[in-house]
Amino acid sequence: GENVEQHPSTLSVQEGDSAVIKCTYSDSASNYFPWYKQELGKRPQLIIDIRSNVGEKKDQRIAVTLNKTAKHFSLHITETQPEDSAVYFCAARGRQLTFGSGTQLTVLP
């Protein structure tokens, strides 16, 4: 089955700096790669996604890149703010949606 690895597990940045989270996947048939933000005790919220026919997608301060050849995709958050602090999960969907292990992002004021 699909295996998704996510790094780093924790990330602290100063407010205003950029944050980058990286994921790799194993199933070349995966064609949909969403990123979720989850606050403690809440449901995962989709923040951005990318499909296999696209290499990059941007939405305001958030961007995602996909390298199908290398089977990795990354989340980029620019101009980070304290409210960006949360756990972020990447996921890859082939037969099913498989989640990465999560990254605890802390934005220091």
Add this chain to the structure above:
Amino acid sequence: GAVVSQHPSWVICKSGTSVKIECRSLDFQATTMFWYRQFPKQSLMLMATSNEGSKATYEQGVEKDKFLINHASLTLSTLTVTSAHPEDSSFYICSARDILGQYNEQFFGPGTRLTVL
């Protein structure tokens, strides 16, 4: 986006009892729903895929007789934790796939916190 509800949002039960959790898609039809389990500070682990009108598909290591799944309609799937034990305490989250949506997206319920005493 589409709305998925879960009920109850939290439940406390005694060891040995059974607990039923409902997952509903409120404004779209979902032939497929998914049940996840999440331990504190860990990722979401897929337990089973629930298909309307047929048997659920369980992931390796998940006991189908312990975690009973029923998907009787296009808007409702239920997960019953039978003979619950303290190790079953966890955060259970369902999600539903919008089959008619432009991108066949998957929407998550708010989760159910189960505590077994």
